[in-house]
Every structure is written in C-alpha cells, then in structure tokens.
Amino acid sequence: MQSYLVGDTPLVPVGRHCILELYDCPTYLLDNPVFIKQALEEAAKVAKSTLLSEVTHHFEPYGVTGLALLAESHISIHTWPEYGYIAVDIFTCGEYAEPEKxxxxxxxxxxxxxHTLLTLPRGKLSPEIQKRLEDSLVIQ
Structure with a gap:
C-alpha cells in the first residue's frame, strides 16, 4: 500500500530523515563493532521499527561502519574514534516510526x-513548505 495516491497526491511527507552528529564520544565505544551492533538493534527497537538485518565492518587501524536494514528504511552509523566523532543517518517512513527517539x-x-540533529521531512511537500525547507538549508 502506498503512502499516498499517484495522480491525486496530497501534499504530505512520507517519512522523516534524521541526520545526527555526535561529538566527544569515548574512543573505546567507537571502535567496538559488537557494541555498535547492539546499539543499532536497540535504536531500531526504540524507534518502533522492524529490524530486518544488520551488518558491521571494522576498519584498520580503527573505525566502524554499521548498517541496520529496517522494514521502514535504515539506520547507519559511521565512527571516527580518532576524533571522538560519529555520523548517524536514520530514515524511516510510515506514520508509526519514531526516529527522533x-x-x-x-x-x-x-x-x-x-550533538547536532537535523530532521527533514521526506516526500511530496507543498511548494511553500519545500521553499522554506530549501531556504533553511545551505545547499552547495
């Protein structure tokens, strides 16, 4: 079932996209693929999403990328232990998921x-909302 009808499209978003940046995190957490896998699983649960699969990759000499495939879309985590920095991307569609949680x-x-958090509506928006959203972002 589609979120909106083709041809008679209401001006509504179909999902939310959270872009989260975490700073000054403990290095030992950022270089631990087991911990990151557990964090992905719990984040999916907290977001009221359905976890389909997850994968992590540990880079040499350090750093981890983890991805959770959700029925509602995905969660990705990319770590830079040498900077204490994590980039997180959470996209969920549907009306029940809560990516901000x-x-x-x-x-x-x-x-x-x-941390910084930017939440963007995704999907078909009214021209007025789309213009305000574009004006609020730095687009290069």
Missing part, C-alpha cells in the same frame, strides 16, 4: 558530550 538513545549510548 532513536537519536536520543544513541546520544546517551555513545556518551556524546554534544
């Missing part, structure tokens, strides 16, 4: 000293 969980789980 997953973001709050990840801030706490990775013990971030600070």
């Amino acid at each position: 997953a973001c709050k969980y990840l801030v706490l789980a990775f013990q971030a000293s600070s």
Whole structure:
C-alpha cells in the first residue's frame, strides 16, 4: 500500500530523515563493532521499527561502519574514534516510526558530550513548505 495516491497526491511527507552528529564520544565505544551492533538493534527497537538485518565492518587501524536494514528504511552509523566523532543517518517512513527517539538513545549510548540533529521531512511537500525547507538549508 502506498503512502499516498499517484495522480491525486496530497501534499504530505512520507517519512522523516534524521541526520545526527555526535561529538566527544569515548574512543573505546567507537571502535567496538559488537557494541555498535547492539546499539543499532536497540535504536531500531526504540524507534518502533522492524529490524530486518544488520551488518558491521571494522576498519584498520580503527573505525566502524554499521548498517541496520529496517522494514521502514535504515539506520547507519559511521565512527571516527580518532576524533571522538560519529555520523548517524536514520530514515524511516510510515506514520508509526519514531526516529527522533532513536537519536536520543544513541546520544546517551555513545556518551556524546554534544550533538547536532537535523530532521527533514521526506516526500511530496507543498511548494511553500519545500521553499522554506530549501531556504533553511545551505545547499552547495
């Protein structure tokens, strides 16, 4: 079932896309693929999403990328232990998922000293909302 009808498209988003950046996180958490896998699983649960699969890859000499495939879309985590930095991307569609709750969980789980969160509506928006969104972002 589609989120909206083709040809008679209401001006509504079909999902939310959270872009989360975590700063000053403990290095030992950022270089631990087991911990990151567990964090992905819990983030999916907190977001009220259905986890289909997850994968992690540990880079040499350090750093981890983890991806959770969700029925509602995905969660990705990319770590730079040498900087204490994590880039997180959470995209969910449907009306029941709560990606912002997953973001709050990840801030706490990775013990971030600070973070930034940008949440974008995805899908067909009214021209007025689309213009305001574009004006609020720095597009290069």
